[in-house]
Amino acid sequence: xxxxxxxxxxxxxxxxxxxxxxxxxxxxxxxxxxxxxxxxxxxxxxxxxxxxxxxxxxxxxxxxxxxxxxxxxxxxxxxxxxxxxxxxxxxxxxxxxxxxxxxxxxxxxxxxxxxxxxxxxxxxxxxxxxxxxxxxxxxxxxxxxxx
Amino acid sequence: xxxxxxxxxxxxxxxxxxxxxxxxxxxxxxxxxxxxxxxxxxxxxxxxxxxxxxxxxxxxxxxxxxxxxxxxxxxxxxxxxxxxxxxxxxxxxxxxxxxxxxxxxxxxxxxxxxxxxxxxxxxxxxxxxxxxxxxxxxxxxxxxxxx
DNA sequence: ATAAAATACATTGTACACAATACAATTTTA
DNA sequence: TAAAATTGTATTGTGTACAATGTATTTTAT
Numbered sequence: 001x002x003x004x005x006x007x008x009x010x011x012x013x014x015x016x017x018x019x020x021x022x023x024x025x026x027x028x029x030x031x032x033x034x035x036x037x038x039x040x041x042x043x044x045x046x047x048x049x050x051x052x053x054x055x056x057x058x059x060x061x062x063x064x065x066x067x068x069x070x071x072x073x074x075x076x077x078x079x080x081x082x083x084x085x086x087x088x089x090x091x092x093x094x095x096x097x098x099x100x101x102x103x104x105x106x107x108x109x110x111x112x113x114x115x116x117x118x119x120x121x122x123x124x125x126x127x128x129x130x131x132x133x134x135x136x137x138x139x140x141x142x143x144x145x146x147x
Numbered sequence: 148x149x150x151x152x153x154x155x156x157x158x159x160x161x162x163x164x165x166x167x168x169x170x171x172x173x174x175x176x177x178x179x180x181x182x183x184x185x186x187x188x189x190x191x192x193x194x195x196x197x198x199x200x201x202x203x204x205x206x207x208x209x210x211x212x213x214x215x216x217x218x219x220x221x222x223x224x225x226x227x228x229x230x231x232x233x234x235x236x237x238x239x240x241x242x243x244x245x246x247x248x249x250x251x252x253x254x255x256x257x258x259x260x261x262x263x264x265x266x267x268x269x270x271x272x273x274x275x276x277x278x279x280x281x282x283x284x285x286x287x288x289x290x291x292x293x294x
Numbered sequence: 295a296t297a298a299a300a301t302a303c304a305t306t307g308t309a310c311a312c313a314a315t316a317c318a319a320t321t322t323t324a
Numbered sequence: 325t326a327a328a329a330t331t332g333t334a335t336t337g338t339g340t341a342c343a344a345t346g347t348a349t350t351t352t353a354t
Contacts, residue, residue, distance in 0.1 A: 016286065017171055020286045026342090039161075040310065068313080072334095073310070092320085093318075128285075134274070135167050139163065216340065240302040
């Protein structure tokens with residue numbers, strides 16, 4: 001006898017995460033529209049607000065994105081003057097991504113976004129932070145398994 | 148004084164979910180490559196394995212996807228002969244999506260995928276199922292807020 | 295019965311994702 | 325030290341996502 005409960009949509013953890021990811025990203029949209037950037041671009045900005053310079057490779061490691069995604073994304077952000085793209089002097093292979101003044105200034109307008117999102121979720125902070133740490137645990141297990 | 152801990156990448160629930168979603172989807176790839184379909188196409192197949200006929204609208208409601216995404220996706224699946232697309236006789240606006248014999252047969256090859264994925268995660272089932280129900284709770288809250 | 299509104303889907307345009315491939319700069323190796 | 329392997333990005337091609345818009349069909353209101 002063949003059991004197929006595992007093939008039902010509502011039993012799929014991956015589908016829940018996939019759907020939640022898109023729904024959550026959509027929540028950011030009105031705020032990010034104000035800044036003129038998309039969610040993946042917002043992620044890049046968050047990294048640059050922490051570290052003004054970063055190589056493409058390290059940026060990719062942080063965001064789990066490869067050059068196929070990041071190269072055109074960063075070019076768009078460069079044309080918006082949020083960052084600069086230039087080769088490293090020491091090693092011409094390395095692309096250095098540097099935040100601009102305009103990019104730095106954007107942080108002031110972005111500062112309130114996380115709180116707005118949290119409020120709009122109107123869930124207990126403790127529930128959300130426990131959820132995050134459990135997802136991070138899953139993510140870590142998947143990273144380890146990769147090697 | 149401006150607090151910006153909320154703008155740090157590692158504090159972002161949304162980023163964790165976004166990264167986990169892509170990592171998990173990637174886990175399906177080798178199995179789905181065997182079937183010749185992508186992850187979103189697999190989701191459609193799961194729905195059709197439960198219900199041989201469904202309208203585009205209802206399919207979109209289940210997967211949280213709109214016609215802009217589903218129309219070309221279903222056309223590709225139709226050209227693979229996994230499903231048929233035809234207008235309803237009663238209401239010409241409605242597009243009926245029907246699984247084909249080939250689509251039904253694919254279920255046999257797919258039946259083992261959920262278990263393979265679960266094993267590859269090598270986490271406690273109870274941890275994963277609790278994680279899923281917490282994500283579903285978040286998702287539900289976001290759905291309710293929409294209206 | 296008919297104009298207006300609503301519905302269901304398709305199309306267009308932009309922006310990711312990502313596998314696969316290409317390529318130039320650097321390191322390693324024979 | 326020249327060839328081979330490695331590294332870091334860029335490019336190409338396919339497939340989503342999704343907002344905005346267009347269109348044909350059906351329903352509703354007059």
